[in-house]
Amino acid sequence: MAAALYRAMLVHSLDRHSVEWYADGALLVERGRILAYGDYATISQDFPGVPTMDWRDSIIIPGLVDIHAHVAQLSGVGSDRADLLDWLEQVIYPLERCCADDDVAASIADAFFQRALAAGTTTIAAFAPPFESATERCFEVADELGIRAVMGMTLMDMNAPAYLVADSNKLIAATERLATRWHNHRRLHYCITPRFAGSCSFTLLRRCGELASATGLPIQTHLAESRAELELIANLFPESSDYTDVYQRAGLLTDKTILAHCIHLSTTELERLSTASPAIAHCPASNTYLQSGIMPLVEYLDRWNLRVGLGTDIGAGYHASILDEARTAREHAKLRRMSQQTLRVPSHAEAFYLATLGGAIALSLGDEVGNFLPGKAADFVRIRRAPYRTITTTDDALAYVLYAASDSIYATMIEGIPVWQKP
Ligand SMILES: [Zn+2]
Structure with missing residues (x-):
C-alpha cells in the first residue's frame, strides 16, 4: 500500500x-x-x-484498547442480578452453554467484534467461550474482521455446571492446541484464560502457571471483584493467606497477567501486585452494574504504581465503548472524592491514556500500538x-x-x- x-x-x-x-x-x-x-x-x-x-x-x-470482555456474554447484556455469583449462575452459565453450538458462537463473535470496531476499539482482550471449537470460531471471526485480539478459551474445572467444566488435562491440551494455531497469527495473540479461582481447581491454576512460564504466553483472569467472591475463595482455598496468594502460588502473577477488577484488595496484596507487576483491568461500568464496588483507581496509579487499562467487561458491562469507560472511571473517582476529600480525580490526560497507550502497555503491546x-x-x-x-x-x-x-x-x-x- x-x-x-x-x-x-x-x-x-x-x-x-x-x-x-x-x-x-x-x-x-x-x-x-x-x-x-x-x-x-x-x-x-x-x-x-x-x-x-x-x-x-x-x-x-x-485506536482504543479494551483489555477485558467476554465474547459469549454479549447476548446477556442487561440481565443483572443481586451480585456477581448469582449473576454467573443464573444468567451467564446457561448463556455460555449456547456457544457449544459453533455457529451460534461465530455469530455472537461477529456481533461482538463488530460492536468493538464501531466503538473505535482496535485492540481487545477477550475471554472466548469455554469450548475449544467455539474458541476456534471466535479466532476465525476476529481474523476475518481484522481486529487485534488477545484471546483464550475460558477454563473451568469445578464449581460450575457440568456442561461448562472439563478435566484439567483436557483443558490444558486444548489450550496448547489453540495457542499453537493462533498465537502471533497475524494480529492475534493467545492468552491462557482460567476464569477465576472460584471455578478452577488449584491443579488447573498451577498447570496454567506452568504453561505460561514454559511458553511466555499472557494470562487473563479475575481477582477480587465482589465481597461474596472473596468469601467463596477463602472457603475453597483455606491454605491460602488471601485471594492474591492463590494466584501467586499457582505461578499466575506475572508481568504478562491481566487481572480484571481488583476492587477488594488488602495492603499486603497490593504490595505483592506492585512487585509482580501484572496489569489491572479497570471496568467501572461493570462494577457498579453488579454492585461489586468502586476500584480505588487513583491510589493504584499514585501509590502502587500499577499498570492499569480499561475494560468494557461485556456482558456485565453493557456497552462497547472504551471512551465511555474512561469517562466513567473519572466519574467514579469523583463519587469517591465526595466522601473523601483528600482523594483526587484523574485528569483528562490520564483517562485518555488509560483508554489508549495505558491499555496497550497493559497488554504488553505498547511497542506496537497505543500512540x-x-x-x-x-x-x-x-x-x-x-x-x-x-x-x-x-x-x-x-x-x-x-x-x-x-x-x-x-x-x-x-x-x-x-x-x-x-x-
Ligand atoms: Zn470479566
Whole structure:
C-alpha cells in the first residue's frame, strides 16, 4: 500500500501525564505503519507529493484498547442480578452453554467484534467461550474482521455446571492446541484464560502457571471483584493467606497477567501486585452494574504504581465503548472524592491514556500500538467534530473526546485499512 497523509486534528499520549495535540495535524502512514506525525505544515513539507486525505472536520486518536470482555456474554447484556455469583449462575452459565453450538458462537463473535470496531476499539482482550471449537470460531471471526485480539478459551474445572467444566488435562491440551494455531497469527495473540479461582481447581491454576512460564504466553483472569467472591475463595482455598496468594502460588502473577477488577484488595496484596507487576483491568461500568464496588483507581496509579487499562467487561458491562469507560472511571473517582476529600480525580490526560497507550502497555503491546510514534501500527480512529464545538487547547480536545465523542466515531482504521466506517 502506498503512503497516505491524513490531515486532521491529532491527539495522543506520550505517557500517563503527557499528551501531544496538533490543531492542524497530519499522520503519515505507509504499508500499515506510522511513518511520521506532527503539524500538517511540517509533515507535508518533509514528505511532498503524498496523497492527502482531507479530514479537517475530524479528530484522529489512536485506536482504543479494551483489555477485558467476554465474547459469549454479549447476548446477556442487561440481565443483572443481586451480585456477581448469582449473576454467573443464573444468567451467564446457561448463556455460555449456547456457544457449544459453533455457529451460534461465530455469530455472537461477529456481533461482538463488530460492536468493538464501531466503538473505535482496535485492540481487545477477550475471554472466548469455554469450548475449544467455539474458541476456534471466535479466532476465525476476529481474523476475518481484522481486529487485534488477545484471546483464550475460558477454563473451568469445578464449581460450575457440568456442561461448562472439563478435566484439567483436557483443558490444558486444548489450550496448547489453540495457542499453537493462533498465537502471533497475524494480529492475534493467545492468552491462557482460567476464569477465576472460584471455578478452577488449584491443579488447573498451577498447570496454567506452568504453561505460561514454559511458553511466555499472557494470562487473563479475575481477582477480587465482589465481597461474596472473596468469601467463596477463602472457603475453597483455606491454605491460602488471601485471594492474591492463590494466584501467586499457582505461578499466575506475572508481568504478562491481566487481572480484571481488583476492587477488594488488602495492603499486603497490593504490595505483592506492585512487585509482580501484572496489569489491572479497570471496568467501572461493570462494577457498579453488579454492585461489586468502586476500584480505588487513583491510589493504584499514585501509590502502587500499577499498570492499569480499561475494560468494557461485556456482558456485565453493557456497552462497547472504551471512551465511555474512561469517562466513567473519572466519574467514579469523583463519587469517591465526595466522601473523601483528600482523594483526587484523574485528569483528562490520564483517562485518555488509560483508554489508549495505558491499555496497550497493559497488554504488553505498547511497542506496537497505543500512540502515533513512528514505526507503530497505524491503528487509529476518526472522530467527527461537532461544528459548534470550539477546541483551542489540548485539554479542550481531550474533554471533547472523552465526554462528547463516543457517538461520533466515523471510521476505525487498523494498519491503515478501514475496518469499520459509519454507514
Ligand atoms: Zn470479566
